[in-house]
Amino acid sequence: MTGKLDLDPVLVARARELARRAGQPVVDLARSHTTVSVERAVLRLAGVSGADPDGIPWVNRLVDAVAADVGLGHGVAVPVFDALVGEGSTDVTLLAQKAAAGSVRFTQPTGRAATAARSAARKAVGAGIRRIDRRRAERDRLVKRHGDPAQRPWIYLIVATGDIYEDIPQAQAAARAGADVIAVIRSTGQSLLDYVPEGATREGFAGTYATQENFRLMRAALDESSKEVGRYVRLTNYASGLCMPEMATLAGLERLDMMLNDSMYGILFRDINPVRTFVDQRFSRQVHARAGIIINTGEDNYLTTADAVDEAHTVTVSQLLNEFFAHEAGLADWQLGLGHAFEINPEVPESFRLELAHALLARELFPDAPLKWMPPTKHMTGDVFRGNLLDGFFNLAGALTGQGILLVGMMTEAVVTPWLSDRDIAVQNVRYVLGAAGGLHEDFVPAPGGFIRRRANQVLGEALDLLERIGEQTLLTAIAEGTFGIMKRPADRGKGLAGVAAHEADYCNPATDILEAAA
Amino acid sequence: MSEHSGVSKQIVRPYGDTTGDGMVQVSFTLPVSHDKRAEGAAVQLANKMGVDPAMVVHAKPMGDGFTFFVVYGRVNHLVDLNVVQVVERDFALLSAKDVNTVIKQRLRRKLSVVGACIGTDAHTVGIDAILNVKGIAGEKGLEYYRELKVTNMGAQVSVPELVETARAERADAVLVSQVVTQRDAHLHNTREMSAAFREAMPAGRRPLLIVGGPRFDETMTDELGVDRIFGRGTTPGEVASYLVHALITQRKAMA
Numbered sequence: 194m195t196g197k198l199d200l201d202p203v204l205v206a207r208a209r210e211l212a213r214r215a216g217q218p219v220v221d222l223a224r225s226h227t228t229v230s231v232e233r234a235v236l237r238l239a240g241v242s243g244a245d246p247d248g249i250p251w252v253n254r255l256v257d258a259v260a261a262d263v264g265l266g267h268g269v270a271v272p273v274f275d276a277l278v279g280e281g282s283t284d285v286t287l288l289a290q291k292a293a294a295g296s297v298r299f300t301q302p303t304g305r306a307a308t309a310a311r312s313a314a315r316k317a318v319g320a321g322i323r324r325i326d327r328r329r330a331e332r333d334r335l336v337k338r339h340g341d342p343a344q345r346p347w348i349y350l351i352v353a354t355g356d357i358y359e360d361i362p363q364a365q366a367a368a369r370a371g372a373d374v375i376a377v378i379r380s381t382g383q384s385l386l387d388y389v390p391e392g393a394t395r396e397g398f399a400g401t402y403a404t405q406e407n408f409r410l411m412r413a414a415l416d417e418s419s420k421e422v423g424r425y426v427r428l429t430n431y432a433s434g435l436c437m438p439e440m441a442t443l444a445g446l447e448r449l450d451m452m453l454n455d456s457m458y459g460i461l462f463r464d465i466n467p468v469r470t471f472v473d474q475r476f477s478r479q480v481h482a483r484a485g486i487i488i489n490t491g492e493d494n495y496l497t498t499a500d501a502v503d504e505a506h507t508v509t510v511s512q513l514l515n516e517f518f519a520h521e522a523g524l525a526d527w528q529l530g531l532g533h534a535f536e537i538n539p540e541v542p543e544s545f546r547l548e549l550a551h552a553l554l555a556r557e558l559f560p561d562a563p564l565k566w567m568p569p570t571k572h573m574t575g576d577v578f579r580g581n582l583l584d585g586f587f588n589l590a591g592a593l594t595g596q597g598i599l600l601v602g603m604m605t606e607a608v609v610t611p612w613l614s615d616r617d618i619a620v621q622n623v624r625y626v627l628g629a630a631g632g633l634h635e636d637f638v639p640a641p642g643g644f645i646r647r648r649a650n651q652v653l654g655e656a657l658d659l660l661e662r663i664g665e666q667t668l669l670t671a672i673a674e675g676t677f678g679i680m681k682r683p684a685d686r687g688k689g690l691a692g693v694a695a696h697e698a699d700y701c702n703p704a705t706d707i708l709e710a711a712a
Numbered sequence: 713m714s715e716h717s718g719v720s721k722q723i724v725r726p727y728g729d730t731t732g733d734g735m736v737q738v739s740f741t742l743p744v745s746h747d748k749r750a751e752g753a754a755v756q757l758a759n760k761m762g763v764d765p766a767m768v769v770h771a772k773p774m775g776d777g778f779t780f781f782v783v784y785g786r787v788n789h790l791v792d793l794n795v796v797q798v799v800e801r802d803f804a805l806l807s808a809k810d811v812n813t814v815i816k817q818r819l820r821r822k823l824s825v826v827g828a829c830i831g832t833d834a835h836t837v838g839i840d841a842i843l844n845v846k847g848i849a850g851e852k853g854l855e856y857y858r859e860l861k862v863t864n865m866g867a868q869v870s871v872p873e874l875v876e877t878a879r880a881e882r883a884d885a886v887l888v889s890q891v892v893t894q895r896d897a898h899l900h901n902t903r904e905m906s907a908a909f910r911e912a913m914p915a916g917r918r919p920l921l922i923v924g925g926p927r928f929d930e931t932m933t934d935e936l937g938v939d940r941i942f943g944r945g946t947t948p949g950e951v952a953s954y955l956v957h958a959l960i961t962q963r964k965a966m967a
Contacts (some may be wrong), residue, residue, distance in 0.1 A: 366775040381848065385866075398837050399848075439740035462846045464855070464864070497852075570850060606850070614741045617774045688866070 198557050198640050198649045204657060205558065211660035212513035215668045220521050222468060222669075223475040229387070229692035231476045232256045232269040234438035235704045238321030239270070239314065239447075241285045242405075244391040251289035252439070253388045258292035262299040265694035268319065268701045272299040275310035283318065295641035299697070311701055318703040322483065324447035329485040332425075332448055335416070339425040342373040344627055346566065346591055346599035348620065349429070353378035353610060355397035357407045361414045364614075368418040368426045370620045372597065374392040375450060376429035377411060379403050384434025384463055385688060389443065399610070403430050403440060408447035427451055429489070432477045433459055435469070435689045441477035445484030451530065451598075452481060455491035456518050457511065457677060462494060466687035467672055478522030479708040488524065489598070490515040492535035493567035495677065501571075505551050506655035507677060508533050512555060513660070514668070516562070525706070526561035530598050534567035535587040543644065545586055552594040553639070557649075566591045568602025576654065580604035581622060588626035599623065607631040714818045720903075722793035734786045736763060741780045746773035754781040762789045762802050769910055794857065803957035808857055811952045817861035818960050824918070825854060827887040827956070828865035831901040835891035836867045842887065853948045860952070871908045877920055879912070884959050885920040887951070893927045906937030920958055922951070 233252040233494065236530065242248045259269040276297050277288050291297045302310055342348070350372035352363045357377075364375045380397030383390075393410060394402040401407060409411045415426045427450035432440040436452070444452050456474055459465035481488055492508040492515075512531045519529050533555050537544045555564055568587045573580045584602035591599045601623055639645035663671045675681040728735025734789055738758065744750045751768050758766035766785035774780050796797060806814070815823050827839045840850035843864045845855045855862045862880050865874065878886050890898035900924050909918050924942035933941055 369775060380837075382835075382840050385836055385840060463844060573850075612741065613774060613778060614739070614780045617772075617780060 196557075198553060199641065200554075200557055201654060203555045206596050207508075208513055208558075208653070208657055208660060211516070211657070211664050212510070212517045215289045215660065215663045216514055216517040216521070218667050219471050219669065220475065220518070223363065223472045225696050226468060226472045227265060227268060227696060227700065228438070228469055228472050228689070229253075229256050229265065229336055230436050230473055231261070231702070232259075232265060233436075234476065234480070235268070235270055235318060235702055236273070236285065236289075237439060237442050238704050239273075239285050239317040240321060241289055243286060245290075245293060250388050251286055251293070251392060251508075254293035255285075258289075258297070259299045260694075262406060263301045264697075265371040265692075266697040267301045267699055268696075270314035270703050271307060271699075271701045272301055273313040274302065274317070274333065274582070275302040275306055278306075278309055278313055283317075294484050301404065304373075307699070311703070312571055314638045314701070315703040315706070317474055319707055321442075321446070322704065322707050325442075325484050328445065328448040329483075332450065332485060335419065338356045338427045339423060342424050344585050346562075346596045347427070347626075349374040349376060349379055349598050349600045350564075350598070350616065350620070351376045351611070353400045355380065355399070356395040357393050357401055357410055358395060360401055363613075364411060365414055365418045367616060367620075368415065368422055370617060371624060372426065372601075372620070373424065374427040375415060375431055376451075376453075376600075377401050377403070377407070377410075379431050384431070384465075387435045387689065387692065389439050392474060398539050403443075405443045405447060408443055410448055410700070412448055427455065430595075432481070432488075433491075434463065434634065435459075435465060435473075437470075437473040438480070441480040441484075441486075441612045444486060444636060445480050447490035449486060451487045452477075453491065454478065454481065454488040455494075455532070456515050457672065458491040458494060460672060460682050460687065461677055464682065464687050465667055467682055467684045469687070469689040469693050472693065474518065475522050478517040478519055478524055479705065481528065482523035482525070483708055483711065485528075487528045487530050487563060487598075488519065489530040489565045490532045492532040493536070493565075494532075496534050496536035501534070501538070501551075502541060502547060504545075505652045506659055508551070508596055509554065509558070509656035510650060510659050510663075512559065513656070515630040516559065523586050523711075526559070527557040527563065529559065529562040529583060530565040531555065531559055531562050532552065532567060535569050535583075535590060535602075536571050538572055539569075545590070546644050547637070548586075548590050551592060551652060552590050552596065553645065554652055556594050556650040558653075563597025565598045565600065566596035568606075569604075570606050573602075573604070573606035576606050577604040577608070580606065583620065584619065585622055585626060588623050589630060589633075592626055592630045593633050593637045685690060720897050725789070726787055728877040730740060734788065735784065736863060737782065738763065739780070739782045739785050741774065741778055743778055744775050746771055750779045753783075754779075754783060755864055757784055757938045758783045764788055776836075805949065806850065806953045806956060808949070808952070811857055811942050811956050812859040814956050814960055819859075822859055822861040823884045823885070823955060823959065824861045824863070824881050825885050825887060826863045826865065826874070826881050826883040827854075827889070828870060828874050828877075829867040829871035829889050829891075830874060830905055833891075836879075836889070837959070838889035838891055838926075839864065839866075839887065842889070842924065842946070842951055848947050851947045852950055856948075857952055860955075863895050871905050873878045874905065875908050878909070883919040885922060885955055888921075890921045890923060890925040890928070898923075898925055898927060902936045902938060910937065915939070917964045922954075924951075 221273045226501040236252045241252045259272050294405040327555045350367045352360045378400040380402045381399040390404050419426045429451040432454040439650045459470045460467045492511045601619045603611045673683040725734040727735050755766050765786035770782035772780045827843045844853045847853040921938040922940045926944040928941045930943050942949045
């Protein structure tokens, strides 16, 4: 604790303990189940790539074929590699093509055959994980060569044209203008696709499809930019929705640097089945931990649906849960871009002081996490002049409270997708504030007994009350009863439930084995 | 129309700081590098927009080959208030709170909505934008409305399944999204859907049938046998407001 808010360390420890208690049953659930996407991620690590002529990835065809023959509960690695050993081949993609044509039958081997299949699977998956390790080492080298941004917070900008070849020059222009992190927004609705599209894409709805090839193209472009601007420009995408584990894997393989990865966003805002989400999330976070990727959690979203003052404590609770799940999966504090946002109605008296109290509370509770500070969206009205002022205050709050990652607000939020000039004006706003007051967090210590300290302690108290209430039931019940946001999401409903299976006694997932052995 | 119509001409021009000065401020970007010629180009554009004289008060290079301008000047166009024509939406746009209040007070139960993409169309982007809490363009989807009970059946739903679900959920309204338009699939699917509802349920018991998609002609309701068509750019708030209008406000008014 740096002690700017005089938080009671006993209460803070109690909050973490309650978060652990609420989260542990979910971890147990995640450890005893698998999903189609987890299994597809394993196959991607084992080297399956490409898609059939209809654009359905071979990993989907192969997992479906195995599930049809022996179910999902054993894990697909052993049946797949048993079949591969039987064919005397090492080409898993070829096997997937044969399986899709119906010319391979899968069985769950026992005895010596099972041992051979396990060992072959582990070898292939291990090679995939070593590729991720090499990409991480490569990032370390490039950061060393080009350097990190000179200032904190890092400046995070979004591009989203739908066309990867249009995104690239925009992202490079943003890097030249001062962006430290580029996020490529995904096409609307990709989170609900139960497969990852293939190849370079030029058409999307309000965003660009996340594909391995698009990842590769953008990372290569930003490597050029990093050289040009003399600092390592980071790239962000989304590990969310139905393909979370595969997105994390592809991000690791293509050296993405940050991934949006929230523990409950898909459940609450996309009606994805809770069990599916938690199983997928744990695997994806294990991959992120290994790949050295910084996750960004999605607490800002609560404040866009609920009132940012009344529901401020739900952000704290979610941050604590996200922290617990992240640590459990092996992520270090420096990888936790816990989210929060500047979303209080500007008409509320003392709204800026309230924002400072909330932002500083997050900073003090998670001193070693980078924290992702999200700009106003809900109260942006189309009055671009007022919007620019509000964004200036948002930037100032970020500087005063020492945020790690600052998503640049656009004064044309809710009007148009950002124009070139909007982005330029917005970055100018950030640069002015950081240039004029970048170190102000050193001097900013709210007065003892004052408004900001009292408010921060009040929110922490409300967060503890909510955690106590969750503790009396379980997290899954709390989600089912609509504790977060206003959505009721029962564990037996929602999208993607059909792709969940309980582990059989002989469940084998070489990726999890390797990732957990290292942790 | 005002009582003065046809009598007095009501002419106005923009107001800077004096009545009739006609002053406006515009900003825009031109894809040219910043130099004297670029500023001249900005003046030329402003002149063509009716701003004359035009003052370039700010010009800033942005990246390679772009310049941002702020221009102040006097616009020579006149506005005749008597000839302003406004196409009125035939229903009031309500906030989420107002939608909830009207349903709660006047329907006294949750309004049931069933949504789906029918036929082979796998593009749930439209129906999800309208129904998912996430919503679109900063507006939350229908799931966010406390007084709406939303059943989102997702993609590739068959028409019989849709009719069955509408019956089971006692749907007040059925929302169908169609994105794919190859060989007019969206029109065939919609006709098939409305015919199935006509066959399965008597007129008074049928849910309100609504289709949406980027390629629909909003005037084709009769031809397609539906109550309403929503085109490109429709937001959840518009759909919710329409539901309240068609199922509660208008119905009560007619009763």
